[in-house]
Amino acid sequence: MNPALEYIDNAPEPYRSIMLHLQVVIEAHFPELQLKYKWSLPFYYIGDKTMFCFLNYRKTFVDLGMTHAIELSNKHQALVAGEGRKMLRSLRFKTVDDIDDEILIETLEELMLLRKSKMKK
Template identity: 55%
Template sequence: MNPAEAHILKQPEPYRSIYLHLQVLIEHTLPEANLLYKWRLPCYYIDKRPICYINQSKDYVDVGFWHSAHLSKKWDSYLVTEKRKVVKSLRYKTQDDIDDSIFISILKEVEGIKQKGFYKKDDL
């Protein structure tokens, strides 16, 4: 078992169930994605490009997207910035909070922009 999987399995409920559900969605949607353990967090990469990370923080699970500057504006009502300049995230307090279709749509869009930088040139 890799360290990222061990990290997921040692989470207390309800966070472990949220992590596992997200893991299934990510690995089903992006079968080429690799689960790595970076910065003490489970992170998904395609080749050497980061796609997202999963982190339990406070009373929610945060799925952060590094390439969020390039995502369609239609996702803005779902994504949280919380004063971060680069990363935007989806947050879930329960497994029922996860809208699979929205999550999968964002993953597919992130996959399509993974070659772009973290910043948009006009954002600098």
């Protein structure tokens, strides 16, 4: 089995359910992304080399971390910095009910535009 899928499947509840929901939404709206395993975490990539986002469960939440997200508008005020991160921001969820699919998709769409514009440079 893919180590990224194993990470999700082996996570304790409620983190497993949260990550499965995020996986379904991400893969339904961004079919071009590739799920890989990097630094012991499931990472979504644009193509083979451009990191997009990752899933990580912590003691009390699931972190959907996004590379270069410091440049996002954060119009919903949902992005969290934390832990001395300079370029990363994340959406954090304690339960599946915490996930607002509209905010999730809008945030990831903005991130996709940003990452693709950086790939052209």
